[in-house]
Amino acid sequence: MRRAAALALTGLVLASLGACASSEVSDRSYSLGRGIVNYDELRRAGDKCKAEGGTLQAKMDGGDPAQLSNYTCVIPKVKRP
Template identity: 70%
Template sequence: MRRLAVIALGLSGLALSACQAVSAPDRSYSLGEGIVSYDDLRRAGDKCKAEGGTIRFKQDGGDPAQLANYTCVIPRGTR
């Protein structure tokens, strides 16, 4: 009985791992809040690039002077 429980637990863990790998979203994140400065954007860009991503402006008509309207987009499979 205990052996069956261990096998079932192992199989359910494998199934969940497979689902996570297939549906894992990009590891993107917003750059924060506040007014954009050249230095902030450069530092954030360097950090994002080191993580395998690129900085992109949100395409929803936001204010380009706000840091929250920029995103570090890191595609799946990077790191």
């Protein structure tokens, strides 16, 4: 049951966030760290990431979607004129 919930949550996150790779990624981007994914933790991490100007994205390297370490706050580089 927990695995099914984690997979459903992962699908929801992927659908709502979208995944785009970019070479314009800032060195301020960071992984969410260790632990098991749950809705509250992803919500807090997403809010924090958004406040820092980033978007939460799942890593696309085949990692375990039930682990927080599979998610990254991607903060784009600031474009200067």
